[in-house]
Amino acid sequence: MADDKRKNTRNDVVLIFDTLFSVSQSSVSSSQSLFFASFYLVLLAMEALVVDAGSKLLKAGAAVPDQSPAMIIPSQMKRMVDDDGPSTVSEDVTLDPIERGFIRDWDAMEDLLRYVVYTGLGWEEGSEGNILFTDPLSTPKAIREQLVQLMFETFNVSGFYASEQAVLSLYAVGRISGCTLDIGHGKIDIAPVLEGAVQHIASKRFELGGTELTKLLAQELGKSNPSTNLSMSDVEKLKEQYANCADDEIAYEKTQNCEIEQHTLPDGQVISIGRERYSVGEALFQPSILGLEEHGIVEQLVRIISTVSSENHRQLLENTVLCGGTTSMTGFETRFQKEASLCSSAIRPTLVKPPEYMQEDVGLYSAWVGGAILAKVVFPQNQHVTKADYDETGPSVVHRKCF
Amino acid sequence: MSWQTYVDDHLMCDVEGNRLTAAAILGQDGSVWAQSANFPQLKPEEISGINKDFNEPGTLAPTGLFIGGTKYMVIQGEPNAVIRGKKGAGGVTIKKTTQAMVFGIYEEPMTPGQCNMVVERLGDYLIESGL
Numbered sequence: 001m002a003d004d005k006r007k008n009t010r011n012d013v014v015l016i017f018d019t020l021f022s023v024s025q026s027s028v029s030s031s032q033s034l035f036f037a038s039f040y041l042v043l044l045a046m047e048a049l050v051v052d053a054g055s056k057l058l059k060a061g062a063a064v065p066d067q068s069p070a071m072i073i074p075s076q077m078k079r080m081v082d083d084d085g086p087s088t089v090s091e092d093v094t095l096d097p098i099e100r101g102f103i104r105d106w107d108a109m110e111d112l113l114r115y116v117v118y119t120g121l122g123w124e125e126g127s128e129g130n131i132l133f134t135d136p137l138s139t140p141k142a143i144r145e146q147l148v149q150l151m152f153e154t155f156n157v158s159g160f161y162a163s164e165q166a167v168l169s170l171y172a173v174g175r176i177s178g179c180t181l182d183i184g185h186g187k188i189d190i191a192p193v194l195e196g197a198v199q200h201i202a203s204k205r206f207e208l209g210g211t212e213l214t215k216l217l218a219q220e221l222g223k224s225n226p227s228t229n230l231s232m233s234d235v236e237k238l239k240e241q242y243a244n245c246a247d248d249e250i251a252y253e254k255t256q257n258c259e260i261e262q263h264t265l266p267d268g269q270v271i272s273i274g275r276e277r278y279s280v281g282e283a284l285f286q287p288s289i290l291g292l293e294e295h296g297i298v299e300q301l302v303r304i305i306s307t308v309s310s311e312n313h314r315q316l317l318e319n320t321v322l323c324g325g326t327t328s329m330t331g332f333e334t335r336f337q338k339e340a341s342l343c344s345s346a347i348r349p350t351l352v353k354p355p356e357y358m359q360e361d362v363g364l365y366s367a368w369v370g371g372a373i374l375a376k377v378v379f380p381q382n383q384h385v386t387k388a389d390y391d392e393t394g395p396s397v398v399h400r401k402c403f
Numbered sequence: 404m405s406w407q408t409y410v411d412d413h414l415m416c417d418v419e420g421n422r423l424t425a426a427a428i429l430g431q432d433g434s435v436w437a438q439s440a441n442f443p444q445l446k447p448e449e450i451s452g453i454n455k456d457f458n459e460p461g462t463l464a465p466t467g468l469f470i471g472g473t474k475y476m477v478i479q480g481e482p483n484a485v486i487r488g489k490k491g492a493g494g495v496t497i498k499k500t501t502q503a504m505v506f507g508i509y510e511e512p513m514t515p516g517q518c519n520m521v522v523e524r525l526g527d528y529l530i531e532s533g534l
Contacts, residue, residue, distance in 0.1 A: 141481075197478040197489055201464040309465060382419070383514050393524075400523055401516035403479055403487075 168370025178319030443471025
């Protein structure tokens, strides 16, 4: 019985899910739980690596779904340039290998991955195992192919798989269908997923994310604190600490007179933060603050779902998942649900609650967790791209086997 | 080699212990060049829908892909090359060649990846041969 069910990947994901649930709940019969436990232990012996490379943070670790990733490091890199000449000035150039979710600088990415895989996660040269990568929505084929090529030719991995972040975030909360709203540093992706397949026609990607919010905050703070000098990294930290979502539009209007907090920067300067912190959150619901002629995200979500065939509407709306760093903003979820209840359509978006055994802030790396879950299913069943497949067909094999 | 041999030996072949449920090679006008025993009969409007989706990807997604009356949910394919459909645990892959279309229908326990490999590999070979 269990073996037949195991054949299908998507059923498997739900099954792995039930396994985790039942092992933690101890409500399953002893023989079944022993079988599942031993299955789980066997898989632990040959762990794959899961890498979720984002525009701001790179999450990587061995595929253990109920833990947070072993490495959460910034993707930004510094190139040290040493002058051999008379001057002893070394220039630091900061690079972002990943822009707006996509890998742009391949040399830097290779160095970053080399650090992650060998130094950080303990792989040894010569015995590389299996690796799973996450892709953002609408990743161009060329980028996927280049990544596969890099992995097989430079890193010599034995197996590779890539999956879209939207699907993985759903797996992390135990669903195979639903709508994901991924608000990351470099982009916002809204993707309806049905039974593990992203509905690309309906999905939408916005080239705005945490970066724009940081710039907005910097702008606003510059206006209210004209004498202070703020670097972008300071503003970024301020955003993470202070950014807030007002309860609704009316409450936002009232924040004109909200309390002003004083904050001391590392270099000693003191700045006052007042309404600015609410503007950051409000910008997501009223993009006109950022100067964009777009609807707020809740409205966009409802519109996107309405373009999918109507028999699936209920399923998508009732299984909405928020993920990405920006969604951890204070008050974001409450505001989202409030906006959702103001929606005119018959069925309102309902947020999915992550299961109890998942970490507290799973929204920050749900794509990674989903990747870990998927890795446990895909690699043992040999559904991934093996070195032999790559040698035979070339990089385009990734489009056939990974989806 | 006859078209039927292509279907019997190269499409309905064993892939890691699994086989396609049904397969066929059809001309782009809908004429059957060869098919396996239980391949469904395609209706003219289904053929024209498939051709239209190859030319303008996204036309079949709202309504669904129909093959012999069975409805498949359209998933990510490759514009003007591959159409992929999903139905429960099974699905279909359609690869367009220069003059024909290669169909592969699979069910559990075969995986979508395996079906793609079989259908697209034969399709690429036919394209290279000018067919």
